[in-house]
Each structure stands twice: as structure tokens, then as C-alpha cells.
Amino acid sequence: MLNRVSIWYGKMNSIQRSLLASMIFGLSLMYSSHASDTNHMADVSGGYFVPMYGVVDNESVFVDSFSIMPHLVTNQEFLTFVRENRKWMKSNVRRLFADEGYLSYWTSDTTFTDSLKFAPVASVSWFAAKAYCECQGMRLPTTNEWEFVAMADSKVVDARKDSVYTASILKAYELRGTNLLPVGLYPPNIWGVYDIHKYVWEWTSDFNAIMISGENRDNNNAGLFCGAGSLGASDLMNYAAFMRYAFRNSIEAKYTLRGLGFRCAL
């Protein structure tokens, strides 16, 4: 094989050779620039866990190993994105993909208060968050991935049994104005992921896939709904998680909320 390639290479003239060399160089640059993006990602080793909702009979689910952005996407980063993708500027965005609140706190298509530069971007729809991640060659984390990361504290992978952990999350939920702070002020969790509970709630790729009310809440009518009644909460003590699932269940993909941002995964 190698022999054939070298014969082929020998038959090429110098222009073809330099073209080939620069193509290879260009490709390697493309690869390495992608790779350098992921160098900053936090690697999460997968494993089994029992999510609060979405499994039958409290079965554990397996989350494959994945990488996730250690920081929330900031206003500055989102600005770079909308500059390159004008259809996501707030005056251009189509109502199908984001409601009227889209980037409402930005002062124009490309400006916002200077102090918000490194604060998490919020008031973006699921569609916008998804487009952003796809532009980085990434995707939104699944709800299971996000919850898997979120159950860690700075010392252990699963701190859900720790009442202090749950209390601290609930306390963080009570804080106001956390979406105005620059990301990364507090220490990361054991995966090296920052601000997962402190700042804003976060979009996940399948945020609305788990239905905890409405469609299948009425167990008396189990037969009316496919698979109804088989999804129950696994851990009612985890009130913080309950709030998150309830919140996700209440929003739609085009919604934009001042307390809802995102980070990407890979």
C-alpha cells in the first residue's frame, strides 16, 4: 500500500506535490483546531446512575463517557457566534426558533453591558443553543448526562445522599442576579465543571423528553397514554432535582428566559 502511494507520489509534478502537501497541512490544522477546543473540555467518565425521572422501576441508566464545557457559554462567546451566523442575531431570528425575549437584555444585535462579557449568555432558545453547539462541532448534553455531572460535588461523583449538598443547591437556586456574574467564580466539581448549580439553569438536548405532568400524570387513565404510569420519581428527597425536572417540563424549545443558559458537550 505504502509502496503504491510512493509511486503515485513520484508521478506527481511539483505543483501537484505542493498542493497535496498544503491540503494535508490544512486538514491537520482543521483537525488540531478542533482538538484544541476539546482540550479545554472536562472529561466525564461514564457510569450507571438512577436519574430522578425517566426510568422504569428505578432502573439505573448507563451514561457513556463524554466531554462537557467546564464553563457556561458566555455573552462574549455567543456574540462571536451571532457575528458569524447573522440569522441568530436578535433582529434576524425567526419567531419559530425563539420567542420575543431572545437576547432581550442585549443593547443591540452585537452589544451588551460591558460587565456581562464573561457572564453566562441567557435568554436564548433551545434552537439557538443547539445551533451554537453544532457550530463548535459539539451538541447539547442530554438530560441524563447533565444530571450525571450535576450530582457531583468537589469530592465525590455522587453527592446526592449528602444533605449539605442538596441544601447548598437549593440555597443557590434562591440567589438572585447570579446570571450577571462572570462564570467560574466558584470552585469546580470533581469533573472540573464550574457553575452547574450556581448561575442559570441549562438547556439539554432532550429537555422535554421526560414527562412528569399532564400527559401521563393521571394513573387512573393509564390505558389512555402509551407507557403511562410507568415513569415515577425515584428519589423524592432530592428536591433540587425535582425542581429542575419540573422546570424542564414547563418550558418549550422556543422559550427564552433570563435564568436559562447552556453549555455544550461532545
Add this chain to the structure above:
Amino acid sequence: MKNVSLILLFALSLLACESSSEKAEPQESTEHAEVFSEEDGLSVYQLTSSWENQFGEQVQLNSLQGKPVVLAMIYSTCKAACPRLVADMKGIEADLDEHGMSDVHFVLVSIDPENDTPAVMQKFIADNRMDKRWTFLRSSEENTREFANIMAVRYTEISPIDYSHSNIISLIDENGVLRFQQEGLGVDNVELVKNATLLLH
């Protein structure tokens, strides 16, 4: 070296995520009249995802453009809610026919694209005696999730053969704008039929 930097630029432009075409749009356009109408901005036909119908043909959603669409998201092996949802759609069909309003697409979108192959979809259409106005579509899981999010339909896989999902029948106008949604099973069709009739006039 110059050569290399050109290649580098080329590589970077590839990474820039299809932004080149958007950059071509005039920057100041929004200062003047709206570039697009509010209606266009709401059309589901903005979605460019590719779908497969019961004949195994690749189609885009905008192939439905031009006629009102009555649509539900289901899966063919569903035993509980989907047959009733489909029965409700057939009820709407009958009511519209009665009013002489037959120029409508009836569309089923699979939430189980893996199992709803064209053959399965075709059999479903045949078994339910659906005429040529009916289309059954499937796409990738990601496209399906995106479409469901546009329609505010929720669904989740409970086991490989069982899904939990919203029971929603949607009415989309000829330009792709969502006009009405009916939620629940065995619901009175009157409102949806009334809205469809308005579109057809």
C-alpha cells in the same frame, strides 16, 4: 508559506459553520422594512431536514406546502393512545369531507423512526384505509426531536417498543404556520374543523 496560509484560511472558512452564505445578507437590512414577514418567520417549512415517506421517498417538509396540513406524531406499534389519535384524525377527515373540504394533507410523523420503516408505514396506511392524502414520515432521531420541539410535542422512549407522548393534533396552514392544536383523546373536533374550514375558504 503564502500557499499554506491560503489553505489555512480555506480550512477556517469550512469551520465557520455555514456562515458564509449568511454573511452575504446585507447587514443593515433590518433597519429598513422587515426582510421577512412575521408569517415567514413562523413557518415550519423553514426546517430543511430530510424525511422519508411510506414509499421510501426522500422528501422535505415544504413538499406539503400549498395545502393545509392536519398532523399528529405517533408510532405504528403503539397500542393505547395512537389508534385513538388516528381515529380522531379520521374523524376530522370525515367532517372536512362532509363540508366538501377535502383538499388537505393528513400527515403522521413517526416518533419511532427506527421501527417505522417505509414498509411498516405503508402497511399502517393500508391497514387504516388511508387514501393518498395521507403521508407517514420518518427522519433521524435528531430531526424528529427538532420537529417535535417546533410542534411543542413531548415524547420519550420508555422501552424499545414503548413511548410516552403528547396527544396533539396540529393544524398547519398552507404556508406552514401552526394555526391550531387540539390536545387530548376523543376531543370534540369542532374547533379544529372550524379552523381548517377558515383556511380552506
